[in-house]
Amino acid sequence: MPYTIKNLIRFDQRNNIFGRVIYDKNSDFYQIGIYDNVKKIISSNKVGYSYLDFAKVMSSWTAYDYFHEAFSWTKLKDANSVMIKPKLKKLQIKDVSSMTHEIKNISKNFGATQVGIVKINPLWVYSYDLDGNKINIPKDCEYAIVMVIKMNPSMIKESPNFIACAETGLVYSKMAFCISCVAEYIRNLGYKAIPMGNDSALSIPLAIDAGLGELGRNGLLITEKNGPCVRICKVFTDLPLEVDRPIEFGVKRYCESCGKCAEACEADAIQFEKKPSYNVLSKSNSKGILRWAVDHDKCYNFWIKNGGDCSNCIAACPYFPSL
Numbered sequence: 001m002p003y004t005i006k007n008l009i010r011f012d013q014r015n016n017i018f019g020r021v022i023y024d025k026n027s028d029f030y031q032i033g034i035y036d037n038v039k040k041i042i043s044s045n046k047v048g049y050s051y052l053d054f055a056k057v058m059s060s061w062t063a064y065d066y067f068h069e070a071f072s073w074t075k076l077k078d079a080n081s082v083m084i085k086p087k088l089k090k091l092q093i094k095d096v097s098s099m100t101h102e103i104k105n106i107s108k109n110f111g112a113t114q115v116g117i118v119k120i121n122p123l124w125v126y127s128y129d130l131d132g133n134k135i136n137i138p139k140d141c142e143y144a145i146v147m148v149i150k151m152n153p154s155m156i157k158e159s160p161n162f163i164a165c166a167e168t169g170l171v172y173s174k175m176a177f178c179i180s181c182v183a184e185y186i187r188n189l190g191y192k193a194i195p196m197g198n199d200s201a202l203s204i205p206l207a208i209d210a211g212l213g214e215l216g217r218n219g220l221l222i223t224e225k226n227g228p229c230v231r232i233c234k235v236f237t238d239l240p241l242e243v244d245r246p247i248e249f250g251v252k253r254y255c256e257s258c259g260k261c262a263e264a265c266e267a268d269a270i271q272f273e274k275k276p277s278y279n280v281l282s283k284s285n286s287k288g289i290l291r292w293a294v295d296h297d298k299c300y301n302f303w304i305k306n307g308g309d310c311s312n313c314i315a316a317c318p319y320f321p322s323l
Contacts, residue, residue, distance in 0.1 A: 002214045002246050003205070006278070008288035010127040011202065017284050017300045019130050024283070027297065034303040041307040048161025049307065057162050057308055060169030063176045064197065070176035073194045075187045090190025093240050100242040103145060106185055111178040112147035113230065114223065116210025116244045120144050120236060124202045124209075135200055140238040141192055145182065146203070146210040148223060148230040149174050153321050156229055156311045160266070164315075165308035168231070172197065175233040182235050194236040202286075203232035211244035214251035218261040218270055218313040219294035222251045227319030252276070254318070255292070264316035267302035269295040 013019055020027050041049050069076050079085070093099050104115040119142055126135050155167035179195035186193035194200070204221050207213060212232075213223040220228040224247070262270040271281075271292045280287055284296040303309055314320065 002208050002248050002252070004290040005123075006288050006290075008123050008286065010123055010125060011286045012128045013126040013130050013135075013199070014128060014132065015283055017296045020284065021300075022130065027283075029297070029300055029304060032304055034300070034306075034308060037304060038307045046161075048158060048163050050162070053162035053166070054307075056166040057169055060166045061172060063173035064169070067176050067180070070180040071195055071197065071199060072180075072183075076180075076184060088188070088190070096240050097242055099240065103182075103186075103239070103241060107145060107147050107178070107182050110181040111149060111174050112182075113150040113226065114148045114212050116146045116207065116212045117241045118144050118146060118206060118210040118243050120201075121205070121209060124205045126200060126202070129199065137194065137200075137236060138192060138238070141194060141236045143237050143239065143241045143243070144201075144206050144210065145235045145237065145241070146207045146212060147175075147178060147182075147233050147235075148207065148212055148221070148226075149178065149233070150226045150321075151229050151231065151314075153229050153315075154323050156320075157315050157323065159311035159315050160302075160306050160308070162308055164311050168309055168311065171231045175231055179233045179235055186235065186237050186239050189239065191237055191239040193239075196234050196236070201234070201236075203234060206234055207232050208246055211247045214248060215291055216251055216261070216317065216319075217255035217258065217276075217292045218265075218317065219292065220314065222317070222319050224249050224319075226321050227317050228314045229320055251319070258318060260316045260318060261313035264312040265299075266310070266312060267295075267298040269298040269302070270313060 014023050042051050107115045149171050151167050151171050156164050158164045175197050183193035183195040207221050213221045216222040222228050256274050262272050276291045281293045281295040282297045285293045
């Protein structure tokens with residue numbers, strides 16, 4: 001396996017950075033949003049931080065932030081269409097291998113760059129969501145279709161300015177489109193589908209289990225072709241599928257001697273230690289995973305200062321795709 005775990009328990013989503021912004025009164029970023037300083041930042045007239053650049057950031061998130069039905073656990077209703085949609089019988093899957101091939105093809109058709117299938121490890125499902133609701137995935141939804149969507153490397157290279165932030169938002173909106181279409185395709189076959197972005201379950205370990213990459217020093221998924229220049233989404237389903245296996249192509253060994261992401265991190269949130277450990281640096285770290293834990297508190301505080309998210313550790317990675 002590309003990672004090692006011990007005494008791991010399900011993570012409460014309220015303890016990730018965005019949950020702690022809402023709930024953690026002891027954090028130094030309690031109820032402070034990353035855009036709170038934007039007006040001041042725009043007035044500084046720095047290149048890449050203009051009013052127009054920030055407008056691109058806000059608009060890039062439109063589908064992800066406002067198309068709530070993209071994350072619906074049930075079949076979509078109230079279509080903006082005059083056409084009556086027929087109800088078909090549940091498709092009986094006679095060839096699981098063929099169905100798996102079809103799902104991967106249709107996922108790529110809807111925008112996924114890579115697709116992997118895995119049987120869901122329940123440890124990767126959040127215990128509670130951001131609203132404090134206990135998360136219970138239907139027992140018959142055994143499979144996760146995990147997808148990565150590549151980001152434009154020339155835009156991410158502009159990090160940490162608003163130009164790179166807009167690319168992040170754009171790919172999140174592409175994620176919302178992709179998972180909603182894949183989920184509806186599965187429902188049209190008569191099966192359950194639960195589409196997810198960053199919600200409901202941890203994306204990176206599911207992607208690792210699905211054979212899409214390895215975990216890097218920067219705390220991100222490193223894919224073989226696009227490095228960390230990707231975003232992850234997934235769909236849980238009861239549709240019978242063939243599973244993929246984790247892969248190893250030397251990321252851990254390379255990260256032990258590299259450290260370029262740590263050097264590029266303006267927040268000093270990434271470790272320089274040669275070997276990974278079980279140590280945690282933030283309340284937002286899951287306990288019980290052997291890795292280089294990232295100090296998410298420092299990372300988020302830099303985002304507040306920057307007026308947007310940062311991709312320096314992505315752009316600095318030697319696995320980053322060529323421009």
